[in-house]
Amino acid sequence: MRIAIGQLWQETNTFNPLPTTRRDFEAFGVLRGAELVAQMADVNELGGFIQSLRRWPEQPEIVGLVRLPAWPGGAATHETFEWLRDELVGALRAQPPVDAVLLALHGALTAVGAPDVEGPILEAVRQIVGPAVPIVATLDLHCNITRQMVQNANVLVPFHTVPHIDVVETGERGAAVLHRILCEGARPVRAFQKVPMVVPAEWANTQDPASISSTFRKQIEQLETHPKVLSAGLATVQPWLDIPELGSAVVIATDNDPELAKRECARLAAQLWEQRRDYMGDLMPVEAAVHEAFRDQAGGLVVLGDGADSTNSGSTGDSTCILRELVKYEWPRPALVSLVSPEVVAEATRLGIGAQRTGPLGGVRAPRFSQPIVLTTEVVRFFDARFVLSGHLGKNLRCDLGPSVVLRHGNVHMVVTSRPGPHFAPKMFEEAGLRPFEASVLVAKSPCGFRAAYQEKAKRIIVVQSTGCAPADFWRYDYREIPRPLWPWDEIETWAPGPTLA
Numbered sequence: 233m234r235i236a237i238g239q240l241w242q243e244t245n246t247f248n249p250l251p252t253t254r255r256d257f258e259a260f261g262v263l264r265g266a267e268l269v270a271q272m273a274d275v276n277e278l279g280g281f282i283q284s285l286r287r288w289p290e291q292p293e294i295v296g297l298v299r300l301p302a303w304p305g306g307a308a309t310h311e312t313f314e315w316l317r318d319e320l321v322g323a324l325r326a327q328p329p330v331d332a333v334l335l336a337l338h339g340a341l342t343a344v345g346a347p348d349v350e351g352p353i354l355e356a357v358r359q360i361v362g363p364a365v366p367i368v369a370t371l372d373l374h375c376n377i378t379r380q381m382v383q384n385a386n387v388l389v390p391f392h393t394v395p396h397i398d399v400v401e402t403g404e405r406g407a408a409v410l411h412r413i414l415c416e417g418a419r420p421v422r423a424f425q426k427v428p429m430v431v432p433a434e435w436a437n438t439q440d441p442a443s444i445s446s447t448f449r450k451q452i453e454q455l456e457t458h459p460k461v462l463s464a465g466l467a468t469v470q471p472w473l474d475i476p477e478l479g480s481a482v483v484i485a486t487d488n489d490p491e492l493a494k495r496e497c498a499r500l501a502a503q504l505w506e507q508r509r510d511y512m513g514d515l516m517p518v519e520a521a522v523h524e525a526f527r528d529q530a531g532g533l534v535v536l537g538d539g540a541d542s543t544n545s546g547s548t549g550d551s552t553c554i555l556r557e558l559v560k561y562e563w564p565r566p567a568l569v570s571l572v573s574p575e576v577v578a579e580a581t582r583l584g585i586g587a588q589r590t591g592p593l594g595g596v597r598a599p600r601f602s603q604p605i606v607l608t609t610e611v612v613r614f615f616d617a618r619f620v621l622s623g624h625l626g627k628n629l630r631c632d633l634g635p636s637v638v639l640r641h642g643n644v645h646m647v648v649t650s651r652p653g654p655h656f657a658p659k660m661f662e663e664a665g666l667r668p669f670e671a672s673v674l675v676a677k678s679p680c681g682f683r684a685a686y687q688e689k690a691k692r693i694i695v696v697q698s699t700g701c702a703p704a705d706f707w708r709y710d711y712r713e714i715p716r717p718l719w720p721w722d723e724i725e726t727w728a729p730g731p732t733l734a
């Protein structure tokens with residue numbers, strides 16, 4: 233028995249004007265063949281696949297196709313889309329026939345001329361393996377599930393959690409579903425329903441029992457204990473995608489029980505629609521948030537969640553919105569904030585340690601959302617922002633944000649990296665020689681996932697109304713391609729689900 237595994241991972245944000253290219257994937261770490269299997273054996277969904285397959289009594293041969301990851305960012309160029317497709321399809325074509333395909337996808341990757349990247353790639357994979365070979369694909373909870381994806385994969389298996397702390401477990405669930413199909417005779421049918429709604433990422437927190445997301449997580453997990461259910465997925469898409477099929481979705485796969493799939497799909501979709509307003513919440517204006525942080529910082533860390541400039545959500549990571557307020561205060565302990573700016577890193581490198589730099593900072597990568605701030609800073613430290621991420625988004629995931637520098641203005645410490653990455657991670661600040669949990673205030677560029685790292689240790693968390701490519705009030709911005717009506721852009725009087733079967 234031969235099972236092919238591969239990964240295609242990037243979350244696209246079409247408000248980010250910087251295109252994602254082949255170089256971004258290569259910088260993150262493309263792996264092929266046996267090297268993929270060796271290096272990803274304990275990392276993320278691929279690690280979940282590999283560990284599970286190695287435990288199967290059938291002892292299948294694990295065929296590494298290709299791992300294609302890039303950090304969230306702007307839409308991929310069309311050439312990049314063609315390269316991604318050719319890499320994955322080429323790797324599969326180069327193999328003798330396989331018995332199944334397990335893919336770790338994000339599900340919200342968009343390219344110029346290909347608003348849905350995963351759909352056409354799944355279709356190309358299906359054309360190679362034919363109708364009888366099972367294809368199981370895992371997805372992020374913020375994926376945009378399309379009809380083409382549902383039609384070409386036998387089962388789609390999204391994350392259950394936000395923050396995404398079940399990345400490896402989702403890989404294991406994907407492998408377990410595949411085992412039921414391949415070795416236990418399950419015959420997957422799935423019911424699919426798009427729900428005409430998009431919600432902010434800030435309040436969808438499955439760690440908070442009061443959050444609407446934990447209600448759905450419990451139901452999904454309960455449903456997956458049903459002997460006939462192969463997978464239950466409820467995907468509240470990430471909002472910053474101006475594409476024709478944008479919308480939330482429910483997809484339920486059962487073992488040859490179309491009625492059960494349809495019934496549960498319709499029930500969850502109706503409930504999601506009815507409770508859509510429960511995903512909305514208030515954010516604190518930036519001036520008030522920084523003032524609150526200053527007032528409240530004695531005896532503990534205040535974390536400011538900067539969702540709008542979340543690099544995890546594909547924003548550029550160089551918004552100066554919160555920094556502008558931070559520098560107005562004399563912080564008793566360090567104030568920590570990050571910026572993405574290869575230009576500033578290069579300039580600081582020329583100036584050297586201890587130099588004073590007066591000049592613009594940030595606000596250049598997405599000028600529509602942020603402007604540079606002119607500040608005098610001291611060049612404090614150079615470092616390579618390389619670390620292993622475990623927690624939200626990753627387990628043993630190697631991240632490399634490139635050559636980096638720490639700049640200081642008063643007690644405000646700016647970690648400036650060359651590339652975007654998990655700009656919420658305590659490890660990033662630690663690599664910079666800073667102590668995140670001893671700071672007065674820390675800006676985490678993330679709408680919700682940062683909570684996994686800080687909820688237990690921070691004195692207070694404030695979610696800030698900031699500016700960037702991933703605003704929480706996205707519906708106030710111009711979208712041209714999205715389907716209408718779509719809530720909350722439009723009020724929709726009545727809507728009822730009518731799931732379709734595949």
Ligand SMILES: [Zn+2]
Nearest residue numbers: 372373374396
């Ligand atoms: Zn996500």
